[in-house]
Amino acid sequence: MRLDRIDLNLFVIMDAIYRERSVTKVAQQLNLTQPAVSNALSRLRQTFDDPLFVRTPEGMMPTPVADSVIADVRKALGLLNRSVGINARFDPLRSDKKFRLAMNDLAQSLVLPRLQARVRELAPSVTLSSFYIDRQSAVEELKNGSLDLLLDAPEVNARDLGQQAVTQLPYVVAMRPQHPLANTDMTLEDYLANEHVHVSSRRTGRGQADIGLHALGVSRPIAMRVQHYRVAEEVVRANDLLWTVPKILANRTNLIQQPLPFDVEPLRWNLFWSRSAADDPANLWLRELMIEVLQPLSTS
Structure with missing residues (x-):
């Protein structure tokens, strides 16, 4: 050549x-x-x-x-x-760029409403597309430019990616008002004796609660696994199942909340981007906007 x-x-x-x-x-x-x-x-x-x-x-x-x-x-x-000096500036007011994001359904429900409002305010012709795809595919799409940003747990294999920790969400236990534990002070024994619903995008993925229980040498009975948080909410409304869920989401339901009777690490999210886009003005603008939207969630 x-x-x-x-x-x-x-x-x-x-x-x-x-x-x-x-x-x-x-x-x-x-x-x-x-x-x-x-x-x-x-x-x-x-x-x-x-x-x-x-x-x-x-x-x-x-x-x-x-x-x-x-x-x-x-x-x-x-x-x-x-x-x-080409592309030295990104003018949000004049741009019609189409940004592509990857995140799960919980992140979409918490992030996209405010992000869309801010984008419409600052960049009226910019559009957003958000998808949920598995981590390995998301990393590859970041590298080849099919995605602009990924919001996911820090466990992502981040070689060749830039990243920044952006938020952490503490957990509570949620249940319907008719649950036998709804009006009690839940103990670890209660938690282990009752059945649970667990949300994971993967077929065998563990949750933060399972990691915390493993450190104690015990495990919980999981009666149902689902891939979407809103599905879990509907299941818990209709059944006597416990749901270990980020408090920020439990606050948006009419479910009863109780504190966890053991230590559980919060759900942490990092923002990931391709290193080749690290200095790209448009990507940098969107990263800053995402961080603006995400950081207040930690205190919600």
Whole structure:
């Protein structure tokens, strides 16, 4: 590959196609004609001797070669941008950027309402998309640029990622008013003798309560596992099950709350981003806004 014969603008187009999965959208974003983008893609294919993107019903899907080089392409573009002052500013009022976030349903319910309000106030044409995907996929999508930010537990494998601790949420035990323990001072023996509902996105994931109990050499009986917090709430409303849940969410229900009868670490969330986007003005702006929204949750 002769670097002196390569138009660096081709890599800008490659990055955009990888992100948008559409030649038409890229043409609109970059203010180019669709034939110009198609011609650039043809030249990229010649350069790499690979199709790079294959047309499917879901859009232009990257080949393994495109997947393998996109991180380096983006890193190089970032370095060039910083060197020559391109993209030195992010103007929220004028931007129509589409940010992509990954977080679970609890985080979405606590974060997105206020985040959307702040974004609409500061950047009226910016849009947000939030998804829940497994941690490994989220990390890969951060690295390849398909995601802008991930909000998750500190246990994420954060190599090649930037991160910042942003909030911690203490737990309580919640139950319906008809539960036999609703009007008692719950003991550890009570907690262990009653059945529980547990929320986890993974099929066998442990909760903070299970980790705390393991340190005591005991375990609790879990009658039901679900993936979503709102589902757990409905289950507890209809059954005599205990639910160990962040207090901030329990406060939004009419369930009875009791303190945990043993030590449990709070639910901690970190904000993660690709190191290649660490100095990107748009990513930095969104990170600061997310931190503004998240930090007050710790005191709620």
